[in-house]
Amino acid sequence: MSASLPGRLWLVGAGNMGGAMLERWLAGGVFRPDQLLVIDPGAKTLPAGVARVDAAPEGESPDILLLAIKPQLLDAVAPTLATCRPGLLVSILAGVEAATIAARIPAATIVRAMPNLPVSLGQGVVALHSDAADTPARDTAEALMAPLGLVEWLDDETLFHAVTALSGSGPGFVYRFIAALAEGGATLGLPADQAQRFAVTTVEGAAALASASGATPDALADRVASPGGTTRAGLDVLDDGDAIRRLVAATLTAAARRSEELADAAKGAA
Numbered sequence: 586m587s588a589s590l591p592g593r594l595w596l597v598g599a600g601n602m603g604g605a606m607l608e609r610w611l612a613g614g615v616f617r618p619d620q621l622l623v624i625d626p627g628a629k630t631l632p633a634g635v636a637r638v639d640a641a642p643e644g645e646s647p648d649i650l651l652l653a654i655k656p657q658l659l660d661a662v663a664p665t666l667a668t669c670r671p672g673l674l675v676s677i678l679a680g681v682e683a684a685t686i687a688a689r690i691p692a693a694t695i696v697r698a699m700p701n702l703p704v705s706l707g708q709g710v711v712a713l714h715s716d717a718a719d720t721p722a723r724d725t726a727e728a729l730m731a732p733l734g735l736v737e738w739l740d741d742e743t744l745f746h747a748v749t750a751l752s753g754s755g756p757g758f759v760y761r762f763i764a765a766l767a768e769g770g771a772t773l774g775l776p777a778d779q780a781q782r783f784a785v786t787t788v789e790g791a792a793a794l795a796s797a798s799g800a801t802p803d804a805l806a807d808r809v810a811s812p813g814g815t816t817r818a819g820l821d822v823l824d825d826g827d828a829i830r831r832l833v834a835a836t837l838t839a840a841a842r843r844s845e846e847l848a849d850a851a852k853g854a855a
């Protein structure tokens with residue numbers, strides 16, 4: 586079986602997000618299982634053929650090192666990686682700055698990435714940033730992420746707080762909305778399981794249309810809302826005092842602030 590990327594990748598942390606990326610890379614033929622090593626003492630079931638160890642093999646280096654542990658674990662894990670020399674280190678740790686990583690783990694090029702959970706279906710969003718001018722390494726990082734969904738570079742690393750709030754955490758906020766939609770339908774008398782199916786498919790279809798049509802979300806909302814009809818009555822509740830916009834803005838602000846706190850906490854003393 587051929588793979589679209591050469592070399593070895595070590596995945597440090599194969600939990601919800603590391604596992605989602607792994608799943609997509611194998612499904613998309615980006616790597617063969619024997620190119621991958623999961624370093625994770627607590628990893629649950631891994632895809633067939635993917636090896637797992639508790640700690641990084643001493644005296645070895647991968648071509649790509651992907652950090653996907655919790656930000657709070659960086660100081661505990663970094664010493665176990667301090668002697669490996671990956672050509673490319675990709676970190677998906679929320680908040681943690683590239684300079685914080687560079688001070689702990691030597692790598693030729695460091696790229697920060699912020700993916701989101703739908704990467705497992707190839708329908709995620711991945712923001713990338715690197716201060717390195719190494720074009721081949723940047724190209725490798727992009728090739729790694731391209732099968733996961735929409736990939737865009739950010740020139741300004743400080744924008745990672747915003748992108749983490751919007752697209753990194755975003756699926757969590759959308760799932761809350763779906764749950765609220767389903768619960769609202771059930772409260773009005775629909776069977777709970779049917780309300781859930783209708784809510785998920787409504788959000789899926791609405792997002793697909795927003796993506797395909799090119800019209801703004803507000804213009805699309807107007808297309809749904811017949812004058813004097815049911816949608817307008819509902820939108821009037823969401824828009825009263827800009828309720829929905831204020832709530833979402835406060836939600837994103839809280840998430841971005843937490844990203845800044847994680848960045849500060851990780852700086853510590855290298």
Ligand SMILES: NC(=O)c1ccc[n+]([C@@H]2O[C@H](COP(=O)([O-])OP(=O)(O)OC[C@H]3O[C@@H](n4cnc5c(N)ncnc54)[C@H](O)[C@@H]3O)[C@@H](O)[C@H]2O)c1
Pocket residue numbers: 597598599600601602603604624625626627628629639653654655656658661662677678679699700701702753754
């Ligand atoms: N979950 C998301 O949607 C998401 C999105 C973007 C970025 N991230 C980032 O990804 C990282 C992981 O998040 P997650 O949600 O997958 O967390 P998770 O808790 O699901 O996974 C973390 C994994 O790290 C493993 N681990 C614990 N100690 C370890 C050690 N010493 N060495 C190696 N592995 C160890 C755990 O066993 C677990 O499998 C975080 O930094 C987070 O900010 C997550």
